[in-house]
Amino acid sequence: MTDIPHGLVLGKVMNRVEWNNQLFSLHVQAPVSPYLAGQFTKLAVFNGDELIRRAYSMVNHPEHKAGHQNLEFLIIKDADGQLSPKLHKLGIGDEVYVGKDPSGFMTLDEIPATAKDLWLLSTGTAIGPFLAMLETQGLEDRFDHLILVHAVRTENDLTYSQRISQLTSRLKGKLQYVPIISREHVSGSLRGRIPTLLLRSELERATQLPISKRHSFFYLCGNPAMVRDTSDALKELGLTKHLRKKSGQFSSENYW
Numbered sequence: 001m002t003d004i005p006h007g008l009v010l011g012k013v014m015n016r017v018e019w020n021n022q023l024f025s026l027h028v029q030a031p032v033s034p035y036l037a038g039q040f041t042k043l044a045v046f047n048g049d050e051l052i053r054r055a056y057s058m059v060n061h062p063e064h065k066a067g068h069q070n071l072e073f074l075i076i077k078d079a080d081g082q083l084s085p086k087l088h089k090l091g092i093g094d095e096v097y098v099g100k101d102p103s104g105f106m107t108l109d110e111i112p113a114t115a116k117d118l119w120l121l122s123t124g125t126a127i128g129p130f131l132a133m134l135e136t137q138g139l140e141d142r143f144d145h146l147i148l149v150h151a152v153r154t155e156n157d158l159t160y161s162q163r164i165s166q167l168t169s170r171l172k173g174k175l176q177y178v179p180i181i182s183r184e185h186v187s188g189s190l191r192g193r194i195p196t197l198l199l200r201s202e203l204e205r206a207t208q209l210p211i212s213k214r215h216s217f218f219y220l221c222g223n224p225a226m227v228r229d230t231s232d233a234l235k236e237l238g239l240t241k242h243l244r245k246k247s248g249q250f251s252s253e254n255y256w
Protein backbone atom coordinates (compact mmCIF):
# COMPACT_ATOMS: atom_id res chain seq x y z
CA MET A 1 0.00 0.00 0.00
CA THR A 2 1.17 3.56 -0.78
CA ASP A 3 2.14 5.74 2.22
CA ILE A 4 -0.52 8.29 3.05
CA PRO A 5 0.68 11.67 1.74
CA HIS A 6 1.40 14.41 4.29
CA GLY A 7 -1.66 16.26 5.61
CA LEU A 8 -4.12 13.67 4.31
CA VAL A 9 -5.99 10.77 5.89
CA LEU A 10 -7.61 7.82 4.19
CA GLY A 11 -11.39 8.05 3.80
CA LYS A 12 -14.03 5.64 2.57
CA VAL A 13 -17.07 6.45 0.46
CA MET A 14 -20.16 5.48 2.45
CA ASN A 15 -22.88 6.74 0.13
CA ARG A 16 -23.51 8.77 -2.99
CA VAL A 17 -26.51 10.67 -4.33
CA GLU A 18 -27.04 11.58 -8.00
CA TRP A 19 -28.76 14.93 -8.55
CA ASN A 20 -28.28 14.89 -12.33
CA ASN A 21 -25.74 13.53 -14.84
CA GLN A 22 -22.91 15.65 -13.48
CA LEU A 23 -24.02 16.78 -10.04
CA PHE A 24 -23.64 14.37 -7.13
CA SER A 25 -23.05 14.16 -3.37
CA LEU A 26 -20.45 11.94 -1.74
CA HIS A 27 -20.62 10.83 1.88
CA VAL A 28 -17.10 10.05 3.09
CA GLN A 29 -16.02 8.65 6.44
CA ALA A 30 -12.53 9.85 7.39
CA PRO A 31 -10.60 10.52 10.64
CA VAL A 32 -10.43 14.30 10.12
CA SER A 33 -10.06 16.97 12.82
CA PRO A 34 -13.15 18.86 14.00
CA TYR A 35 -14.35 21.62 11.66
CA LEU A 36 -16.69 24.61 11.67
CA ALA A 37 -19.83 24.86 9.55
CA GLY A 38 -18.88 26.63 6.31
CA GLN A 39 -15.34 25.24 6.13
CA PHE A 40 -13.77 23.04 3.45
CA THR A 41 -11.16 20.33 3.23
CA LYS A 42 -9.25 18.61 0.41
CA LEU A 43 -10.19 15.50 -1.52
CA ALA A 44 -7.37 13.77 -3.38
CA VAL A 45 -6.67 10.74 -5.54
CA PHE A 46 -3.58 9.48 -7.35
CA ASN A 47 -3.38 9.71 -11.12
CA GLY A 48 -0.41 7.39 -11.67
CA ASP A 49 2.31 8.89 -9.45
CA GLU A 50 0.70 12.30 -9.35
CA LEU A 51 -1.56 13.20 -6.44
CA ILE A 52 -4.41 15.48 -7.55
CA ARG A 53 -6.05 17.41 -4.72
CA ARG A 54 -8.73 20.07 -4.67
CA ALA A 55 -10.84 21.90 -2.08
CA TYR A 56 -14.42 20.79 -1.29
CA SER A 57 -16.82 22.27 1.28
CA MET A 58 -18.70 20.17 3.77
CA VAL A 59 -22.48 20.25 3.28
CA ASN A 60 -23.22 18.80 6.71
CA HIS A 61 -22.81 20.46 10.08
CA PRO A 62 -19.93 19.02 12.15
CA GLU A 63 -22.34 18.22 14.98
CA HIS A 64 -24.78 16.24 12.85
CA LYS A 65 -25.91 12.92 14.23
CA ALA A 66 -23.26 10.77 12.50
CA GLY A 67 -20.46 12.98 13.88
CA HIS A 68 -17.83 15.20 12.26
CA GLN A 69 -15.89 12.30 10.73
CA ASN A 70 -18.77 11.58 8.36
CA LEU A 71 -18.42 14.26 5.73
CA GLU A 72 -20.82 15.13 2.95
CA PHE A 73 -19.74 16.94 -0.24
CA LEU A 74 -21.77 18.33 -3.16
CA ILE A 75 -19.68 18.08 -6.33
CA ILE A 76 -20.08 18.92 -10.00
CA LYS A 77 -18.15 16.94 -12.58
CA ASP A 78 -16.35 19.15 -15.05
CA ALA A 79 -15.69 16.76 -17.93
CA ASP A 80 -12.41 18.58 -18.74
CA GLY A 81 -11.28 18.78 -15.12
CA GLN A 82 -8.53 16.67 -13.58
CA LEU A 83 -10.11 15.55 -10.31
CA SER A 84 -13.90 15.88 -10.46
CA PRO A 85 -14.39 13.16 -13.15
CA LYS A 86 -12.39 10.78 -10.92
CA LEU A 87 -14.52 11.64 -7.89
CA HIS A 88 -17.62 11.09 -10.04
CA LYS A 89 -16.48 7.51 -10.64
CA LEU A 90 -16.12 6.66 -6.93
CA GLY A 91 -18.59 4.10 -5.59
CA ILE A 92 -19.58 2.94 -2.12
CA GLY A 93 -16.60 1.32 -0.38
CA ASP A 94 -13.98 3.09 -2.53
CA GLU A 95 -11.13 4.94 -0.86
CA VAL A 96 -10.30 8.61 -1.25
CA TYR A 97 -7.75 10.79 0.52
CA VAL A 98 -9.12 13.62 2.65
CA GLY A 99 -7.34 16.67 4.12
CA LYS A 100 -6.93 16.02 7.85
CA ASP A 101 -7.42 19.64 8.93
CA PRO A 102 -10.38 21.48 7.39
CA SER A 103 -9.99 25.26 7.00
CA GLY A 104 -11.68 28.43 5.76
CA PHE A 105 -12.98 31.72 7.12
CA MET A 106 -16.51 31.71 5.72
CA THR A 107 -17.98 30.84 9.11
CA LEU A 108 -20.59 32.31 11.44
CA ASP A 109 -18.03 33.56 13.94
CA GLU A 110 -16.54 35.92 11.32
CA ILE A 111 -19.84 37.83 10.98
CA PRO A 112 -20.05 41.12 12.92
CA ALA A 113 -22.31 40.91 15.98
CA THR A 114 -24.40 43.86 14.70
CA ALA A 115 -25.63 41.87 11.65
CA LYS A 116 -29.27 40.85 11.98
CA ASP A 117 -30.14 39.79 8.42
CA LEU A 118 -27.85 37.16 6.92
CA TRP A 119 -27.92 36.82 3.12
CA LEU A 120 -26.23 33.66 1.81
CA LEU A 121 -25.66 34.05 -1.94
CA SER A 122 -24.47 30.97 -3.81
CA THR A 123 -24.01 29.61 -7.32
CA GLY A 124 -24.10 25.88 -8.13
CA THR A 125 -22.33 23.63 -5.62
CA ALA A 126 -21.56 26.57 -3.33
CA ILE A 127 -24.93 26.15 -1.64
CA GLY A 128 -23.15 23.39 0.36
CA PRO A 129 -21.33 25.40 3.05
CA PHE A 130 -24.47 27.53 3.57
CA LEU A 131 -26.56 24.44 4.28
CA ALA A 132 -24.00 23.43 6.91
CA MET A 133 -24.21 26.90 8.51
CA LEU A 134 -28.00 26.86 8.52
CA GLU A 135 -27.92 23.62 10.55
CA THR A 136 -26.26 25.52 13.44
CA GLN A 137 -28.30 25.32 16.65
CA GLY A 138 -29.62 28.64 17.90
CA LEU A 139 -29.15 30.47 14.58
CA GLU A 140 -32.75 31.70 14.76
CA ASP A 141 -31.96 33.43 18.06
CA ARG A 142 -28.97 35.24 16.63
CA PHE A 143 -30.52 36.50 13.35
CA ASP A 144 -33.87 38.13 12.52
CA HIS A 145 -33.81 36.95 8.90
CA LEU A 146 -31.86 34.30 6.99
CA ILE A 147 -31.97 34.33 3.18
CA LEU A 148 -30.58 31.43 1.19
CA VAL A 149 -30.13 32.36 -2.47
CA HIS A 150 -29.20 29.57 -4.88
CA ALA A 151 -28.38 30.63 -8.44
CA VAL A 152 -28.16 27.89 -11.07
CA ARG A 153 -28.42 27.53 -14.83
CA THR A 154 -31.44 25.24 -15.01
CA GLU A 155 -34.08 23.87 -12.63
CA ASN A 156 -32.34 20.51 -12.90
CA ASP A 157 -29.32 22.03 -11.08
CA LEU A 158 -31.30 22.80 -7.89
CA THR A 159 -30.34 20.48 -5.02
CA TYR A 160 -31.28 19.55 -1.42
CA SER A 161 -34.92 20.71 -1.63
CA GLN A 162 -35.94 18.33 1.16
CA ARG A 163 -33.22 19.53 3.53
CA ILE A 164 -34.15 23.13 2.75
CA SER A 165 -37.82 22.45 3.58
CA GLN A 166 -36.79 20.89 6.90
CA LEU A 167 -34.59 23.89 7.68
CA THR A 168 -37.42 26.26 6.78
CA SER A 169 -39.68 24.65 9.38
CA ARG A 170 -36.93 24.33 11.98
CA LEU A 171 -35.88 27.96 11.67
CA LYS A 172 -39.36 29.13 12.67
CA GLY A 173 -40.20 31.30 9.67
CA LYS A 174 -36.83 33.09 9.71
CA LEU A 175 -35.40 31.32 6.66
CA GLN A 176 -36.38 32.33 3.14
CA TYR A 177 -35.16 30.25 0.20
CA VAL A 178 -34.78 32.07 -3.11
CA PRO A 179 -33.88 29.94 -6.13
CA ILE A 180 -32.62 31.87 -9.17
CA ILE A 181 -32.54 30.19 -12.55
CA SER A 182 -30.60 31.91 -15.31
CA ARG A 183 -31.41 29.89 -18.41
CA GLU A 184 -35.06 28.89 -17.99
CA HIS A 185 -38.33 30.47 -16.87
CA VAL A 186 -39.53 28.49 -13.87
CA SER A 187 -42.48 29.65 -11.78
CA GLY A 188 -41.63 30.17 -8.12
CA SER A 189 -38.06 31.20 -8.90
CA LEU A 190 -36.38 34.39 -10.06
CA ARG A 191 -34.86 34.56 -13.53
CA GLY A 192 -31.44 36.11 -14.17
CA ARG A 193 -28.23 36.65 -12.24
CA ILE A 194 -27.64 37.73 -8.63
CA PRO A 195 -25.95 41.14 -9.27
CA THR A 196 -28.64 42.36 -11.67
CA LEU A 197 -31.42 41.16 -9.37
CA LEU A 198 -29.76 43.01 -6.47
CA LEU A 199 -29.36 46.25 -8.42
CA ARG A 200 -32.97 46.11 -9.63
CA SER A 201 -34.17 45.51 -6.02
CA GLU A 202 -35.78 42.26 -7.17
CA LEU A 203 -34.20 40.29 -4.33
CA GLU A 204 -35.54 42.81 -1.81
CA ARG A 205 -38.98 42.62 -3.43
CA ALA A 206 -39.00 38.83 -3.46
CA THR A 207 -38.01 38.61 0.22
CA GLN A 208 -39.83 41.77 1.40
CA LEU A 209 -36.58 42.60 3.16
CA PRO A 210 -34.75 45.90 2.65
CA ILE A 211 -30.97 45.78 2.42
CA SER A 212 -29.50 47.91 5.17
CA LYS A 213 -25.95 48.98 5.96
CA ARG A 214 -26.70 48.54 9.62
CA HIS A 215 -28.39 45.14 9.71
CA SER A 216 -27.47 43.20 6.55
CA PHE A 217 -24.51 40.90 6.10
CA PHE A 218 -23.81 39.01 2.86
CA TYR A 219 -21.72 35.91 2.25
CA LEU A 220 -21.00 35.30 -1.45
CA CYS A 221 -19.76 31.89 -2.54
CA GLY A 222 -19.07 30.04 -5.78
CA ASN A 223 -18.35 31.23 -9.31
CA PRO A 224 -15.62 33.93 -9.07
CA ALA A 225 -17.30 36.02 -11.79
CA MET A 226 -20.50 36.09 -9.67
CA VAL A 227 -18.45 37.01 -6.60
CA ARG A 228 -16.74 39.87 -8.48
CA ASP A 229 -19.92 41.25 -10.08
CA THR A 230 -21.97 40.88 -6.88
CA SER A 231 -19.25 42.63 -4.84
CA ASP A 232 -19.44 45.51 -7.35
CA ALA A 233 -23.24 45.57 -7.08
CA LEU A 234 -23.12 45.63 -3.27
CA LYS A 235 -20.60 48.48 -3.39
CA GLU A 236 -22.96 50.36 -5.69
CA LEU A 237 -25.63 49.86 -3.04
CA GLY A 238 -23.31 51.54 -0.51
CA LEU A 239 -22.02 48.43 1.29
CA THR A 240 -18.35 47.67 1.97
CA LYS A 241 -16.25 44.53 2.11
CA HIS A 242 -15.86 43.15 5.61
CA LEU A 243 -12.33 42.97 6.98
CA ARG A 244 -11.30 41.78 10.41
CA LYS A 245 -9.75 45.18 11.12
CA LYS A 246 -12.56 47.19 9.50
CA SER A 247 -16.10 45.93 9.75
CA GLY A 248 -18.20 45.85 6.57
CA GLN A 249 -21.26 44.10 5.17
CA PHE A 250 -19.99 41.40 2.83
CA SER A 251 -17.37 38.72 2.49
CA SER A 252 -16.78 35.94 -0.04
CA GLU A 253 -15.21 32.64 -1.04
CA ASN A 254 -14.27 31.83 -4.66
CA TYR A 255 -14.52 28.22 -5.83
CA TRP A 256 -11.96 28.61 -8.64
Ligand SMILES: Cc1cc2nc3c(=O)[nH]c(=O)nc-3n(C[C@H](O)[C@H](O)[C@H](O)COP(=O)(O)OP(=O)(O)OC[C@H]3O[C@@H](n4cnc5c(N)ncnc54)[C@H](O)[C@@H]3O)c2cc1C
Nearest residue numbers: 040054055056057074075076078081082083084125255256
Ligand atom coordinates in the same frame (compact mmCIF):
# COMPACT_ATOMS: atom_id res chain seq x y z
C1 LIG B 1 -12.61 26.81 -0.98
C2 LIG B 1 -13.12 25.95 -2.12
C3 LIG B 1 -14.19 25.10 -1.91
C4 LIG B 1 -14.70 24.33 -2.97
N1 LIG B 1 -15.76 23.53 -2.75
C5 LIG B 1 -16.28 22.82 -3.79
C6 LIG B 1 -17.43 21.99 -3.60
O1 LIG B 1 -17.95 21.87 -2.48
N2 LIG B 1 -17.92 21.32 -4.67
C7 LIG B 1 -17.34 21.42 -5.92
O2 LIG B 1 -17.84 20.78 -6.87
N3 LIG B 1 -16.26 22.19 -6.13
C8 LIG B 1 -15.70 22.86 -5.08
N4 LIG B 1 -14.58 23.62 -5.29
C9 LIG B 1 -13.92 23.53 -6.62
C10 LIG B 1 -12.98 22.30 -6.60
O3 LIG B 1 -11.92 22.54 -5.72
C11 LIG B 1 -12.38 21.98 -7.99
O4 LIG B 1 -11.80 23.15 -8.50
C12 LIG B 1 -13.42 21.46 -8.97
O5 LIG B 1 -13.98 20.24 -8.53
C13 LIG B 1 -12.78 21.23 -10.35
O6 LIG B 1 -11.68 20.41 -10.21
P1 LIG B 1 -11.10 19.60 -11.45
O7 LIG B 1 -9.74 19.10 -11.10
O8 LIG B 1 -12.08 18.59 -11.94
O9 LIG B 1 -11.01 20.69 -12.59
P2 LIG B 1 -9.99 21.87 -12.77
O10 LIG B 1 -9.14 21.57 -13.93
O11 LIG B 1 -9.34 22.23 -11.49
O12 LIG B 1 -11.05 23.07 -13.10
C14 LIG B 1 -11.82 23.10 -14.26
C15 LIG B 1 -12.81 24.25 -14.32
O13 LIG B 1 -14.02 23.84 -13.70
C16 LIG B 1 -14.78 24.97 -13.30
N5 LIG B 1 -15.19 24.73 -11.91
C17 LIG B 1 -14.39 24.39 -10.84
N6 LIG B 1 -15.16 24.19 -9.74
C18 LIG B 1 -16.44 24.37 -10.11
C19 LIG B 1 -17.68 24.29 -9.42
N7 LIG B 1 -17.75 23.96 -8.12
N8 LIG B 1 -18.81 24.55 -10.12
C20 LIG B 1 -18.77 24.88 -11.43
N9 LIG B 1 -17.62 24.98 -12.15
C21 LIG B 1 -16.47 24.72 -11.50
C22 LIG B 1 -13.90 26.16 -13.50
O14 LIG B 1 -14.25 26.75 -14.75
C23 LIG B 1 -12.51 25.54 -13.59
O15 LIG B 1 -11.64 26.35 -14.31
C24 LIG B 1 -14.07 24.40 -4.25
C25 LIG B 1 -12.97 25.24 -4.43
C26 LIG B 1 -12.50 26.01 -3.40
C27 LIG B 1 -11.31 26.92 -3.65
Ligand SMILES: NC(=O)c1ccc[n+]([C@@H]2O[C@H](COP(=O)([O-])OP(=O)(O)OC[C@H]3O[C@@H](n4cnc5c(N)ncnc54)[C@H](OP(=O)(O)O)[C@@H]3O)[C@@H](O)[C@H]2O)c1
Nearest residue numbers: 078123124125151152153182183193194195223225226229
Ligand atom coordinates in the same frame (compact mmCIF):
# COMPACT_ATOMS: atom_id res chain seq x y z
N1 LIG C 1 -24.95 23.05 -15.29
C1 LIG C 1 -24.97 22.56 -16.54
O1 LIG C 1 -26.02 22.34 -17.13
C2 LIG C 1 -23.65 22.27 -17.24
C3 LIG C 1 -23.65 21.90 -18.55
C4 LIG C 1 -22.43 21.67 -19.17
C5 LIG C 1 -21.26 21.79 -18.45
N2 LIG C 1 -21.26 22.11 -17.17
C6 LIG C 1 -20.00 22.22 -16.42
O2 LIG C 1 -20.27 22.60 -15.11
C7 LIG C 1 -19.64 23.84 -14.79
C8 LIG C 1 -20.72 24.85 -14.52
O3 LIG C 1 -21.41 24.47 -13.40
P1 LIG C 1 -22.60 25.28 -12.80
O4 LIG C 1 -23.70 25.44 -13.78
O5 LIG C 1 -22.89 24.65 -11.49
O6 LIG C 1 -21.93 26.67 -12.44
P2 LIG C 1 -21.81 28.10 -13.11
O7 LIG C 1 -21.36 28.07 -14.51
O8 LIG C 1 -21.00 28.84 -12.13
O9 LIG C 1 -23.33 28.68 -13.12
C9 LIG C 1 -24.09 28.85 -11.94
C10 LIG C 1 -24.85 30.16 -12.00
O10 LIG C 1 -23.92 31.25 -11.90
C11 LIG C 1 -24.31 32.23 -12.84
N3 LIG C 1 -23.22 33.15 -13.19
C12 LIG C 1 -22.20 32.92 -14.03
N4 LIG C 1 -21.43 34.03 -14.13
C13 LIG C 1 -22.01 34.97 -13.35
C14 LIG C 1 -21.70 36.32 -13.04
N5 LIG C 1 -20.66 36.94 -13.57
N6 LIG C 1 -22.51 36.98 -12.20
C15 LIG C 1 -23.59 36.37 -11.67
N7 LIG C 1 -23.94 35.11 -11.92
C16 LIG C 1 -23.16 34.41 -12.75
C17 LIG C 1 -24.80 31.43 -14.02
O11 LIG C 1 -25.56 32.26 -14.86
P3 LIG C 1 -25.50 32.11 -16.49
O12 LIG C 1 -26.31 30.89 -16.82
O13 LIG C 1 -26.14 33.39 -16.93
O14 LIG C 1 -24.08 31.97 -16.90
C18 LIG C 1 -25.60 30.35 -13.31
O15 LIG C 1 -26.89 30.82 -13.02
C19 LIG C 1 -18.82 24.26 -15.94
O16 LIG C 1 -17.47 24.20 -15.51
C20 LIG C 1 -19.13 23.26 -17.04
O17 LIG C 1 -17.96 22.60 -17.43
C21 LIG C 1 -22.47 22.37 -16.55
